Amino acid sequence: MRELELYYGPQHLGMVGNFSITLGVEGDRIVKATSNPGFLHRGFEKLMEQRTWIQNFPLVCRINVVEPDHMELMYAMAVEKLAGIEVPERAQYIRSIYLELARVGSHLFGLWAYANMLGFDTVANWAMYHRDLVLDLFEELTGGRAYHIYIWPGGVRRDFPEGFKDKIVNTLHTIGSCVPDYDDTFFNNRVFEKRAKGIGKLTQKEAVDMGAVGQVLRATGMKRDIRKQEPYAAYDQVEFNVPTREDGDAYSRIWVVRDEMIESVHMIFKLLDQMPEGVAYNKVPNPFKWKIPKNEAYVRCESSRGELGLYLVSNDTDKPYRAHYRTPSFNHGLTILEKALVNESVSDVGNIMISLYITAPEIDR
Amino acid sequence: MDRNKIGKWLKSPGKMAQKYSLHALYFCTGCGIIEIPPTITARWDAERFGVIPVATPRQANLFLITGYVSLKTLKYIIRSYEQMPEPKFTVGFGSCPINGGMYWDSYNTIKHLDKYIPIDGWIAGCMPRPEAVFVAVTHLWTLIDKGKADGYKKYREDYELYRENQESVLGKLEWPPLFSKEKQHEASV
Amino acid sequence: MNHLRQILKDNLLSSFEDIKINIAEENRIIIECRKESIITVLSHLKSDGFNHLSLISCVDWINENTFELVYILTAYTEDPEKGGLNLLVKTKVVRDKPTLYTVINVFSNAEPFERELHELYGIHFSGHPRLTPLLLERSYEIPPFRKDFDTRQYVEDFFKQIPTIEEKKRTNERT
Numbered sequence: 001m002r003e004l005e006l007y008y009g010p011q012h013l014g015m016v017g018n019f020s021i022t023l024g025v026e027g028d029r030i031v032k033a034t035s036n037p038g039f040l041h042r043g044f045e046k047l048m049e050q051r052t053w054i055q056n057f058p059l060v061c062r063i064n065v066v067e068p069d070h071m072e073l074m075y076a077m078a079v080e081k082l083a084g085i086e087v088p089e090r091a092q093y094i095r096s097i098y099l100e101l102a103r104v105g106s107h108l109f110g111l112w113a114y115a116n117m118l119g120f121d122t123v124a125n126w127a128m129y130h131r132d133l134v135l136d137l138f139e140e141l142t143g144g145r146a147y148h149i150y151i152w153p154g155g156v157r158r159d160f161p162e163g164f165k166d167k168i169v170n171t172l173h174t175i176g177s178c179v180p181d182y183d184d185t186f187f188n189n190r191v192f193e194k195r196a197k198g199i200g201k202l203t204q205k206e207a208v209d210m211g212a213v214g215q216v217l218r219a220t221g222m223k224r225d226i227r228k229q230e231p232y233a234a235y236d237q238v239e240f241n242v243p244t245r246e247d248g249d250a251y252s253r254i255w256v257v258r259d260e261m262i263e264s265v266h267m268i269f270k271l272l273d274q275m276p277e278g279v280a281y282n283k284v285p286n287p288f289k290w291k292i293p294k295n296e297a298y299v300r301c302e303s304s305r306g307e308l309g310l311y312l313v314s315n316d317t318d319k320p321y322r323a324h325y326r327t328p329s330f331n332h333g334l335t336i337l338e339k340a341l342v343n344e345s346v347s348d349v350g351n352i353m354i355s356l357y358i359t360a361p362e363i364d365r
Numbered sequence: 366m367d368r369n370k371i372g373k374w375l376k377s378p379g380k381m382a383q384k385y386s387l388h389a390l391y392f393c394t395g396c397g398i399i400e401i402p403p404t405i406t407a408r409w410d411a412e413r414f415g416v417i418p419v420a421t422p423r424q425a426n427l428f429l430i431t432g433y434v435s436l437k438t439l440k441y442i443i444r445s446y447e448q449m450p451e452p453k454f455t456v457g458f459g460s461c462p463i464n465g466g467m468y469w470d471s472y473n474t475i476k477h478l479d480k481y482i483p484i485d486g487w488i489a490g491c492m493p494r495p496e497a498v499f500v501a502v503t504h505l506w507t508l509i510d511k512g513k514a515d516g517y518k519k520y521r522e523d524y525e526l527y528r529e530n531q532e533s534v535l536g537k538l539e540w541p542p543l544f545s546k547e548k549q550h551e552a553s554v
Numbered sequence: 555m556n557h558l559r560q561i562l563k564d565n566l567l568s569s570f571e572d573i574k575i576n577i578a579e580e581n582r583i584i585i586e587c588r589k590e591s592i593i594t595v596l597s598h599l600k601s602d603g604f605n606h607l608s609l610i611s612c613v614d615w616i617n618e619n620t621f622e623l624v625y626i627l628t629a630y631t632e633d634p635e636k637g638g639l640n641l642l643v644k645t646k647v648v649r650d651k652p653t654l655y656t657v658i659n660v661f662s663n664a665e666p667f668e669r670e671l672h673e674l675y676g677i678h679f680s681g682h683p684r685l686t687p688l689l690l691e692r693s694y695e696i697p698p699f700r701k702d703f704d705t706r707q708y709v710e711d712f713f714k715q716i717p718t719i720e721e722k723k724r725t726n727e728r729t
Contacts, residue, residue: 009441010392010438011390011391011392011445013391013420016393017398018438019391037685038691039435039437039441040435040438041437041689041690042433042435042471042474043472043698043705045699046472046698046699047468047470047471047705058467059467062467065396065398065399068616110400112406113400124406125406128406129406129408131403135537145400145494146399207607208605208630210662210663211606223631223632224631229637229638294423298582298640300608307608309609311611313613322611322613322614327416334665335630335663364689367713407706416623425608436692470705470706470709473691474707480717523719526722527719527720527725530716530719533716534713
């Protein structure tokens with residue numbers, strides 16, 4: 001059989017985000033796959049060196065477009081470590097609630113993309129509607145639907161408005177009461193099982209060798225979550241489980257995503273009960289004259305895609321000297337995708353790509 | 366159907382059919398892709414305005430350039446735009462195609478998209494709300510009625526000037542020119 | 555945690571000469587070594603349980619004329635004490651035509667990190683199978699992330715010189 005070259009390119013109905021894969025195909029089987037990133041490269045880290053410490057905040061949240069909140073958290077935590085600023089306790093609780101709501105919204109977006117890829121349009125419409133309800137909460141709290149610049153070094157920008165707790169509880173009850181419908185229509189459906197079981201399989205040894213993190217790793221059986229290993233914000237005050245599965249294929253990854261969403265909703269209820277009173281932020285120095293002495297910091301957190309890290313270096317000026325984000329999609333999209341696509345059918349490329357949760361702007365930055 | 370529209374339908378049925386069925390090309394160009402799924406799903410339904418996403422440029426009418434454009438993406442935007450059949454309309458979505466936006470000092474993004482392909486309208490914002498897309502679509506309808514949405518005609522007339530600008534940014538282009546002077550002369554004769 | 559860090563420090567100091575260890579904070583340990591012994595230090599740490607290469611980064615100290623490469627390692631384990639440690643292995647290279655050996659034989663997921671650093675800083679990794687461009691479309695005289703590349707001047711010289719279509723038509727009409 002002859003080997004043909006196909007471009008699963010940027011303008012394609014099966015591609016979410018601006019990313020391209022070059023496939024070497026023999027009949028219907030893929031023989032070789034090469035990823036081409038770089039369509040969204042803006043030189044973020046160079047731009048961050050030319051803006052002051054506070055001017056970087058509107059820039060940093062635009063690295064990952066689906067879930068900008070963990071990027072802001074990383075930058076704020078790194079600046080607090082470099083400058084030695086303390087965060088009050090109420091602000092830690094507010095940060096945890098805000099991040100868990102962002103996680104629910106991001107997982108619903110991933111569910112929209114995956115259900116659309118397999119042809120379940122009804123479930124895709126439900127998921128996008130529920131994500132819009134969560135974005136309504138963000139709009140009331142911060143003023144913006146897609147980019148909310150809310151986490152600040154020293155706490156958060158403003159406290160919860162009046163009646164906001166009841167709104168969170170109502171929204172989560174609306175979403176939670178639809179979980180049996182989701183289960184009947186999508187998660188327990190035999191068509192989903194036939195299309196996703198055994199596709200894109202990774203053993204635990206392969207995942208560890210190729211640098212997998214997040215739910216790609218948790219679907220192979222290892223219970224690794226940065227919220228338990230290096231706790232930040234208020235995660236050491238609340239109990240939660242880390243769901244895992246055994247098989248390591250696309251079916252297990254989507255089931256891990258569903259279990260994580262339900263854990264996040266329970267966590268938000270517990271945090272709302274335990275939240276103490278107090279101030280929501282500590283003051284920072286004058287942003288026009290703020291210089292940080294020579295130091296470096298490396299912080300990590302668990303975003304909805306996996307382990308996110310930031311390496312920040314300061315050199316006694318009012319701008320960062322070097323910032324480097326370690327994003328989870330970098331290894332997933334460039335090392336693991338090329339290996340997981342070999343010997344699969346061409347109609348499963350979108351299936352595997354979205355179950356690995358690759359977001360193109362995170363690779364290019 | 367409105368009674369005062371029957372006159373318009375009888376006068377120019379082609380224009381009315383074009384307006385109310387703008388098929389948008391599915392190309393996730395940049396950041397702005399985060400506000401397109403809410404626009405086309407059930408809450409802010411775009412199909413009641415006649416706008417649905419289609420798979421290939423050969424079937425598309427409307428090109429929404431959502432967000433900033435990097436150098437690599439510009440090549441693919443030009444190829445997709447040249448494959449679309451006429452009449453076609455482009456709308457720049459977000460502040461970045463207008464003047465560079467947030468990334469005005471980046472070495473890899475295009476600052477003024479108007480120099481490389483013709484654009485009929487802009488939507489400002491970072492990100493614009495889904496309702497802004499509908500305001501843009503209704504404004505495009507009035508432009509089509511008056512005959513002012515003629516970006517594609519300008520592309521046909523000034524093709525050498527556009528191609529010079531494209532080559533000064535991307536280097537020598539691999540595909541031959543879309544319009545050449547001899548063919549245009551034949552078409553008008 | 556103290557116990558674990560002390561064992562690690564004694565182990566490394568006894569196996570290698572010419573190495574400096576600094577326990578900066580509770581969970582961050584900085585190890586400095588020369589560029590020739592990077593591969594042996596990384597293999598030693600990998601066999602000790604730190605088998606996840608998180609990041610390879612590079613800092614451009616233009617005043618001292620060196621590049622400083624940083625390899626950040628963590629552990630794939632369910633144990634929270636060992637899993638919370640971050641090891642930063644640093645080495646310095648000369649800024650003029652820098653070369654290094656690749657660490658792909660130790661950590662196979664280092665391939666895209668080294669490709670990106672080659673493109674953005676100009677560092678050559680000998681032994682790498684595929685040092686082709688990853689993110690950039692055109693070639694630049696100075697690699698773009700170095701400190702002597704001024705992006706605002708580049709935007710001024712390259713993008714602002716291109717005239718709009720109306721300006722071109724006006725100049726054509728005049729001539």
